[in-house]
Amino acid sequence: xxxxxxxxxxxxxxxxxxxDLDAAVADFAPDCEYIAAGTVPGRTGTYRGPExxxxxxxxLAEEFSDSHAQVDTLIDAGDAVVLGATLRGKGRQSGIPATxxxxxxxxxxxxxxxxxxxxxxxxxxxxxxxxxx
Numbered sequence: 001x002x003x004x005x006x007x008x009x010x011x012x013x014x015x016x017x018x019x020d021l022d023a024a025v026a027d028f029a030p031d032c033e034y035i036a037a038g039t040v041p042g043r044t045g046t047y048r049g050p051e052x053x054x055x056x057x058x059x060l061a062e063e064f065s066d067s068h069a070q071v072d073t074l075i076d077a078g079d080a081v082v083l084g085a086t087l088r089g090k091g092r093q094s095g096i097p098a099t100x101x102x103x104x105x106x107x108x109x110x111x112x113x114x115x116x117x118x119x120x121x122x123x124x125x126x127x128x129x130x131x132x133x
Contacts, residue, residue: 002077002081003076005079005080006081008113009083012024012026013071013083017068021054022054024054025054028049028112029112031048031114032115033116034047034052034056034118035116035118037120039102039120040087043056053116060087060089063089063092068088071083072086078130080106080108081105082129083104083106084102084103085104102118102119102120103121103124103125104118105117105128
């Protein structure tokens with residue numbers, strides 16, 4: 001099951017890259033939640049349900065032109081997946097290129113995302129997933 005979870009997260013990011021937010025949250029449980037770490041300035045808080053997560057990521061398109069998330073690392077952690085990624089874009093108002101590196105832990109139950117959380121550091125994400133470097 002855990003390899004399938006890694007693949008689910010990979011597919012979600014591929015869908016995000018295509019601009020298909022509905023497909024990006026296709027494996028989210030209706031009552032899932034995502035806790036933003038603030039790695040991307042101004043984005044903290046808890047987002048509930050697939051619609052809440054879509055709101056969170058749609059903000060990126062509003063603030064940054066040509067935003068892209070590159071998956072750098074996917075780690076199988078049993079009922080969780082640890083993801084490391086780099087987000088690149090250009091500020092719509094400033095025109096200044098921006099790059100953010102972030103980590104996430106995605107937890108699954110019955111093949112559905114039930115919880116996600118963002119982290120600024122790899123060590124924090126690994127610890128949250130019960131792993132160490």
